[in-house]
Amino acid sequence: MIPTIPQSRLIRATYGAYVALFFLYLALPLAVVAIFAFNDSQFPSLPWEGFTWDWFFGDERPKIGVFHERPILRAIGTSAFVGLCVSLLSVAVGTSNAFLFNRYDFRGKGVFYVLMLLPLVIPGIVLGISILVFSSTVANAAWNVMEWDIMALRPGLLLVILGQFSFITTISTLVIATRLQKFDRSLEEAALNLGAGRLTAVRTVTIPFLMPALIGAFVVAFLMSFENFNTTLMLVGSDAPLTIAMFDRLKEGSTPLLNAVSLLLMVGSSLLALVMIAFQRK
Amino acid sequence: MTAPDLECTHLTKRFGDTTAVQDVSFEVPPGSFFSILGPSGCGKTTIMRMIAGFLAPTSGDIRIKGRSVLDVAPNKRPVNMVFQHLALFPMMNIAENIGYGLRRKGLPKAEITRKVGEVLERIGLPDIGARKVDELSGGQKQRVAIARCMVLEPDVLLLDEPLGALDLKLREHMKIELKALQAAFDTTFVYITHDQSEALVMSDNIAVMNAGQFEQVGSARDLYYRPETAFVAGFVGDSNRWRGQVMGVSGDTLQLRSENGLELRGSCHGRRLARNDTAEIFVRPEAIRLGHSAQDVSHFDNRLSGEVTSLLFNGAASRILMRPESGGEEIEVTLPQSGEFAHLDRGAQVHIGWSSDQGSCFAAGTA
Amino acid sequence: MQAAHRLGFVLLLTPLVLWLALLIIIPHIDMFFVSLRERVGVGEYETSLANYRTFLEEPLYLMTFARTAVMSVLATALTLLIGFPVAYYIAKIARGRVRSALFLLCLVPFWVSELVRTFGWMILLRETGVFSSLLQWAGLAQGPVEMLYNDAAIMVGLVYTSMLFMVVPLVTTLDSLDDAVIEAGYDLGGSGPSILREIVIPHAMPGIVSGSIVVFMLSLGNYLTPIMLGGKDSLWFTELIYSQFIVRFNWELGAVFGFMLLILSSVIVWGTLRLTGQTLEKTMG
Numbered sequence: 001m002i003p004t005i006p007q008s009r010l011i012r013a014t015y016g017a018y019v020a021l022f023f024l025y026l027a028l029p030l031a032v033v034a035i036f037a038f039n040d041s042q043f044p045s046l047p048w049e050g051f052t053w054d055w056f057f058g059d060e061r062p063k064i065g066v067f068h069e070r071p072i073l074r075a076i077g078t079s080a081f082v083g084l085c086v087s088l089l090s091v092a093v094g095t096s097n098a099f100l101f102n103r104y105d106f107r108g109k110g111v112f113y114v115l116m117l118l119p120l121v122i123p124g125i126v127l128g129i130s131i132l133v134f135s136s137t138v139a140n141a142a143w144n145v146m147e148w149d150i151m152a153l154r155p156g157l158l159l160v161i162l163g164q165f166s167f168i169t170t171i172s173t174l175v176i177a178t179r180l181q182k183f184d185r186s187l188e189e190a191a192l193n194l195g196a197g198r199l200t201a202v203r204t205v206t207i208p209f210l211m212p213a214l215i216g217a218f219v220v221a222f223l224m225s226f227e228n229f230n231t232t233l234m235l236v237g238s239d240a241p242l243t244i245a246m247f248d249r250l251k252e253g254s255t256p257l258l259n260a261v262s263l264l265l266m267v268g269s270s271l272l273a274l275v276m277i278a279f280q281r282k
Numbered sequence: 283m284t285a286p287d288l289e290c291t292h293l294t295k296r297f298g299d300t301t302a303v304q305d306v307s308f309e310v311p312p313g314s315f316f317s318i319l320g321p322s323g324c325g326k327t328t329i330m331r332m333i334a335g336f337l338a339p340t341s342g343d344i345r346i347k348g349r350s351v352l353d354v355a356p357n358k359r360p361v362n363m364v365f366q367h368l369a370l371f372p373m374m375n376i377a378e379n380i381g382y383g384l385r386r387k388g389l390p391k392a393e394i395t396r397k398v399g400e401v402l403e404r405i406g407l408p409d410i411g412a413r414k415v416d417e418l419s420g421g422q423k424q425r426v427a428i429a430r431c432m433v434l435e436p437d438v439l440l441l442d443e444p445l446g447a448l449d450l451k452l453r454e455h456m457k458i459e460l461k462a463l464q465a466a467f468d469t470t471f472v473y474i475t476h477d478q479s480e481a482l483v484m485s486d487n488i489a490v491m492n493a494g495q496f497e498q499v500g501s502a503r504d505l506y507y508r509p510e511t512a513f514v515a516g517f518v519g520d521s522n523r524w525r526g527q528v529m530g531v532s533g534d535t536l537q538l539r540s541e542n543g544l545e546l547r548g549s550c551h552g553r554r555l556a557r558n559d560t561a562e563i564f565v566r567p568e569a570i571r572l573g574h575s576a577q578d579v580s581h582f583d584n585r586l587s588g589e590v591t592s593l594l595f596n597g598a599a600s601r602i603l604m605r606p607e608s609g610g611e612e613i614e615v616t617l618p619q620s621g622e623f624a625h626l627d628r629g630a631q632v633h634i635g636w637s638s639d640q641g642s643c644f645a646a647g648t649a
Numbered sequence: 650m651q652a653a654h655r656l657g658f659v660l661l662l663t664p665l666v667l668w669l670a671l672l673i674i675i676p677h678i679d680m681f682f683v684s685l686r687e688r689v690g691v692g693e694y695e696t697s698l699a700n701y702r703t704f705l706e707e708p709l710y711l712m713t714f715a716r717t718a719v720m721s722v723l724a725t726a727l728t729l730l731i732g733f734p735v736a737y738y739i740a741k742i743a744r745g746r747v748r749s750a751l752f753l754l755c756l757v758p759f760w761v762s763e764l765v766r767t768f769g770w771m772i773l774l775r776e777t778g779v780f781s782s783l784l785q786w787a788g789l790a791q792g793p794v795e796m797l798y799n800d801a802a803i804m805v806g807l808v809y810t811s812m813l814f815m816v817v818p819l820v821t822t823l824d825s826l827d828d829a830v831i832e833a834g835y836d837l838g839g840s841g842p843s844i845l846r847e848i849v850i851p852h853a854m855p856g857i858v859s860g861s862i863v864v865f866m867l868s869l870g871n872y873l874t875p876i877m878l879g880g881k882d883s884l885w886f887t888e889l890i891y892s893q894f895i896v897r898f899n900w901e902l903g904a905v906f907g908f909m910l911l912i913l914s915s916v917i918v919w920g921t922l923r924l925t926g927q928t929l930e931k932t933m934g
Contacts, residue, residue, distance in 0.1 A: 002741050002831050004336040006355060019738045022731065023751070026758055029769025029809065032779055036772060044772050046782040093664045100661040110930075115669050117929055121862065121918050122673075123870025125887050126907045129894055133683050133904060134676035166672035198653070227762035230872050230887070234894065243764050250768060250877070262765040269760040336832055357835045369833035373851035382847070383837035434837065 030266065037259035044256045055260035066260045075245035079226050082157060082241055086164045087221040093165075094172030094217055095210070101173075102180045119167035128234030131163050156237030163231040168224050172217035179213035180206075212280050219276040223269055285348035287312045287470040288333065288361075288438045293342035295328050302328040304494040305342075310438070310472060310487070315464050317473045317481040320491030321517070326474040329491075330440050333472065334363045346437050357386075362431035363440040367447060368423055370415045376402075376426055377411035383434045401433045404466065420448045424456055425463070432467050441473045445480060457483045478518050482506070490514045508551065512562050512644035521564040522613050525646055528559045535638050538563055542610035547583050548641030560646040567601055568616040569640035572623055572632055579635030586613070587633045590626060604632055677911070684904035700905040710889065710906075717886035718913055720800070721868035724807040728815045728864050729857065731808065736819035736856075737849070741828070752820060759813045767877045770806050771797060774878070798880035806874040811867050815860040822856030823849070858927045862918050869914050886910055 036044035040052035052058075058065040066072055101113060119127065132155065139153035152158045183206060191201035207214075229243045236244050242265075246258060286309035295303040303325040310316040318326045331337040333344055335356030343350055351359050362383075371379050377398050384394045402408050405425040410418065418426065424444060431439055445453045445460075461484045464471045475481050481488045482502040489499045490513070498510045509515035516523065526540035531550075538546045538561060548563040555561055573579040576587065591612055592603040598619060603612040615634055617623050626632070687699040704710050739751050758766055773779045774796040784790040796802060826849065834844040850857070875885035886906065893903030922929060 002828050003744070004331070004828070004832060005835055006335070006338070015734070015738065015742075019735055019751075022735045023754055025809070026754065026812070029766055029773060030758065030761060031769075032772045033765055033769040043777065045775075045777045046779060093668055096661050096664045100658075100665060104658050104661070106658070106662075112665065112669075114929055115673070116665070119673060121866055121914060121929075123866060123887070123910055123914060125870050125872055125890055126911050127673075129890065129903060129907045130676035130680040131672060132894070133900060134679040137679050137683075162672060166668070169668055223760065227764075229763055230870060233872065233891070243762050246764055247873070250764070250771075254768070254771070258768060262761070262768060265765060266761045270757070273756075273760050334832075334836060336835075355835075356832070357838050357840060359836075361836075363833070363836045365829045365833055367827065367829060369827060369829040371830060371833070371848055373848065382834070382839070386838035386840070386843060430837065 033259050033262045034266065036256055037263045039256055039259075042255060044254055044259050055256045064257070066257065066264060069257065071245060072242070072257075072261055075240055075242040078157070078239050079241040079243070082161055082164065083222045083225040085161045086168055086225040087218045089161070089165050090169040090172045090221045091176075091214060091218050093169050094176050095214065097169070097173040098177040098180045101177055116170060116173060119170045122167070124167065124228070124230030125234060127166055128163050128231040131159060131166065132234050135159055135162075154237065155235055157239055159235040159237075160232050160241065163235045164225045164228050167231070168221045171224065172221050175217040175220065176210060176213045179210055183209055215279045216276050219272050223272060226265075226269070285345075286310055287347060288316075288472060289345040289348075290329070290333070291343045291345075293329065293332065293344065294340050295325075295332060295337065296340045301494050303332075303339075306491075306494075306496055307342075308489055308496065308499060310470055312470055313468050314486040315461070315471045315473065315484055317475060317485040317488045318491055319475060319478055319481040319488050319518075322476055324491045325494040326476075326491050327442065330363070330442055330472070330474050333438070334361060334440055335359050360437040361440055362434055362436040362438075363442065364427045364431060364444045366442045366444065368427040368444065370423060370427055370430070372415050374415075375411065376413050376415070376418070379415065379426060380411075380430045380433055382430065387434075397433055401429045404432075405429045405463070421452050421456055421459075424448070425459075428460075428463060432463075432469065436469065438470045438472055439467075441471060443475050443477075445475070445477070453477075453480075460484055482518070490517060492517070509564070509642055512564070512646070515564040515642050515644065519566060520614065521566055522570075523565075524563050524610075526561060526563070528555055528557055528561050528643075531555065531557060536561065536643050538643070540610060544586070544606065544608060544610045546641065547638035548643040549639050550643045553644065555643060555645055561643045562646045564642045564644075565636060565640055567614040570613070570615045570634050570636045572602075572615055572618065572634055574633070576633050579633050582635030583638045584641065585633065585635040587631065588613075590628055590630045590632055593626065593628060602626060602632075604634065680904045680907060683900055684908050686901050688901060700901050703902060704905050704909065709884075713884045713886050713889055714909060714913070716884070717869060718917075720803065720807075721865055722917075724804060724811065724868045725861050725865045727804065728808050728811050729861060732812055732815040732860070733819060733853075733857075736816045737823055739816070740820045740823035741826070741831075755813060755816045755820075758809070763810055763873050766810060767806055767873050770802070770809070770878060774802055774805075797878060798883075800879070800883050802878040803875050803883060803885075806878045807868045807871060810871070810874060811864040814863040814867060818856040818860040818863075819853060820856075822853045826852045854925060855927060855931060858921060858925050862921060865917060865921075866914055869910065 033044075037055055038051050038053070039049055040054065041047075041049040052063075054063040054065055056065045057067055059068045097116060101109070101116075135153040139150050142148045142150050142153075187205050187209070188201045191205045192198070196204060226241075227243060229247070232241060232244060233247075240248070242261070246261060249258060288310040290309070291307045293303055293306045294301070306329065308316075318329060320326045328337060332339050335351070335354065339352070344352060346360055351361075371382065374382070377395075380398045380401060381394045384397060389397075398411065399408070402411060405428065407422060407425060410422065410426075415423065415426075427444065428439070441460075445456050448456060457480055460471075460473075464484075473481070473484065482505075485502060487499060488502060488505055490497045490505060492513050498505060498514045500508075505514055505518045509518065515521060524538070524540040524542075524544065524546060526538040526544075526546065528536055529539050530537040534549050534551065536548050536550055536555060538548060540546055540563075546563055548561075548565075571579055571582065576585070579585050586606040586608065588604045588606040590602050591605050594601045594603065594614075600617045601614050602617060602623075603614055605612050613634065617626070684700055685696050685698065686694045687697040689695050735755070739748060739755070743751055771778070775781070776793045776795040776797070778796070780796060781790070781794045784794055785792070830848060830852075831844060834848050839847070870887060872885070872887040872891065875883060876888060879885065887910070890903055890906045890910065893899045893906060918929075921927075
């Protein structure tokens with residue numbers, strides 16, 4: 001049960017083996033994706049045809065590498081743009097929410113808190129269609145009443161950003177609120193006592209304290225946005241973010257090019273996660 | 283002569299290179315209250331966890347009622363433990379907590395209910411069975427934790443600094459109560475603590491532990507008045523302490539010159555100390571008599587005079603600090619209860635004295 | 650001072666209200682109205698329950714709905730069963746660096762997109778995949794073995810994708826269980842199974858509930874895993890939503906489906922919270 005309680009060797013060994021097996025299960029799919037990115041073959045499957053960098057740097061058919069594949073590069077750019085917008089928005093609103101719930105008591109606070117959590121328990125695809133339906137209702141109304149055709153309200157990047165923002169904000173609010181709760185209010189009072197104004201006190205004392213959480217929320221929001229599929233699928237227009245672009249390719253059949261993109265994604269997000277951990281440690 | 287309830291022989295525990303417990307032997311007679319007193323990190327918790335079965339000794343034996351329990355799993359040992367933070371099960375109510383061990387024994391429901399009721403009665407909390415753990419006060423939790431063990435009628439009850447988390451006032455109260463509970467249940471208690479007053483008040487026997495070994499085992503009175511080692515003298519109770527060189531020996535009485543130049547007389551109580559040895563001398567503040575004039579203390583063989591530098595008022599335990607004219611550090615002296623010196627002021631000239639019998643001398647370098 | 654306080658309050662409340670109203674509440678109400686709309690002619694609509702009737706009268710829709718629900722519950726139970734021992738190991742048995750390393754490893758799959766994870770399973774399970782090749786190489790199979798496109802493959806993928814969301818809350822709650830409490834259980838005569846039943850699981854309940862809710866939600870709303878790993882007959886409810894909205898352009902029926910999915914998930918989440926005496930604030934916040 002716990003190390004201080006004597007237990008038979010057999011049970012310990014079995015338990016250890018189970019845990020090892022579990023981590024093998026976790027690692028296996030990612031490992032094969034990574035390995036086959038270097039297979040010198042048209043398909044990401046055995047047999048192993050030898051090692052190659054072509055799926056990253058190749059520039060002639062049939063082996064065009066990631067760095068020469070324009071649609072994929074453009075999709076990465078789109079994803080990064082969407083990710084940045086969503087992260088900025090959701091961290092901003094998340095911070096505001098965290099302060100609101102931490103600093104103010106108001107009627108309906110409990111209701112608002114539950115509403116704030118709601119996006120976590122709404123399936124992503126339902127969030128997507130509800131926003132799709134509503135935006136087109138607004139767009140249609142604008143057309144009927146004023147003959148305006150608001151393109152931004154048709155499926156496209158703006159809707160993708162809003163759709164992802166709608167549930168990622170809950171996550172960033174929770175991350176920031178957790179840290180804000182640990183903040184000792186007397187530090188702010190000390191700043192006021194030492195002659196700072198209310199906003200200055202928040203800016204010079206509270207925000208630096210929140211920094212790890214702000215960075216953490218930003219990175220998590222960026223990763224979630226980059227990876228999001230369900231909500232994005234319903235709202236996407238002509239500019240497809242990376243996951244959608246890859247999905248379309250995968251439906252047509254897979255080549256190690258997809259493995260190469262996936263590997264880059266893994267490396268990228270691991271690096272981001274490490275950055276975040278490094279900041280958290282400080 | 284009945285077998286001791288608990289007997290440890292040559293108990294040793296090593297963690298890698300560090301020896302936490304080294305060759306410790308002791309026995310606890312039935313129905314007594316035994317304490318292990320020592321600073322944190324001295325190995326007392328390790329001993330307790332070995333007795334409970336959560337650590338296996340590197341060597342040595344543990345016998346309970348004459349039977350070795352080394353091969354007995356913790357859940358089968360006839361000892362129970364009151365944990366430092368009590369470890370009451372927060373997911374159960376009080377009755378379920380107390381009935382837990384009885385359920386494990388497979389007792390019928392009706393009997394469990396009866397026994398739980400009985401033990402709650404005994405600890406003076408008859409109506410709290412349905413309450414939740416966090417609805418109880420600190421002292422109540424304490425009693426429930428003990429009841430949870432006692433209902434199983436263990437041969438030995440282990441208590442791991444259970445009063446540490448309580449506030450001072452409650453702690454004072456619980457000391458008396460624990461002692462009473464022990465008498466009521468008539469069970470052997472083994473109690474570990476770093477708080478000497480807990481050990482002194484409650485125990486029949488106390489082992490003072492330091493750096494993995496027992497320094498001295500004895501009654502509270504022995505430890506206080508006849509410490510056998512410098513560590514015990516320094517750890518149990520307050521003392522004025524000097525270090526110096528032995529100038530002369532006559533029988534049990536020693537003459538010392540302290541490093542700061544005081545001439546002192548003390549007693550070695552049978553310990554071997556020779557001329558020119560370096561020794562430490564311990565004198566308790568209450569062993570020192572205070573006088574207005576040199577005449578008042580003339581019958582003592584240690585006499586000093588000097589100026590009061592501080593008044594440490596603390597009710598009945600009030601003391602003064604005085605600096606001897608002949609040099610050296612300030613000496614702590616307890617004010618007599620009679621109120622005779624109640625109006626002493628800082629800067630006042632006083633005379634002090636004590637008999638050489640009250641100065642315990644030890645060879646220096648051990649502590 | 651009082652005025653500044655009010656101003657601050659209004660400034661902080663505004664983004665919250667805008668976000669919740671414009672992106673969550675009003676869109677769902679609007680979706681509800683659309684689901685009540687019956688198309689009677691080109692650009693002509695009537696309010697009726699016709700779309701809900703269609704949903705209830707078409708066996709394929711109902712079957713898919715029920716199948717998705719049952720399989721999601723199954724996936725949740727499997728994730729809990731597989732994840733609990735691992736979470737316990739991380740929280741209570743592993744120490745120091747091993748412990749943080751294992752915990753970090755559990756998070757790794759979350760850092761890569763679900764698409765990549767699913768892709769990995771396709772490479773492993775398909776006819777020309779790694780497992781099939783290995784089986785043939787070892788002489789355990791004569792020809793290629795297809796392990797993809799069936800319900801078991803969907804399960805493997807769903808459990809894999811959701812594992813993190815089960816393990817993390819479990820580790821957090823188990824971590825808060827004081828070792829001394831487990832030791833006390835032993836000391837008073839308890840054995841492994843009885844301590845698990847009476848002490849560990851009751852203590853871990855909030856983690857079990859919040860993990861299960863999230864995993865259930867994710868499984869129910871999953872689109873990628875069933876479509877990539879599942880076969881022709883293993884339809885998932887989200888696929889119906891997608892096809893009504895994007896392929897058939899029948900938003901009215903699609904909105905009904907969306908609403909049914911929302912109701913199903915709300916009922917199950919609410920029921921679980923009720924049964925276990927937890928609240929949404931406690932389990933999620």
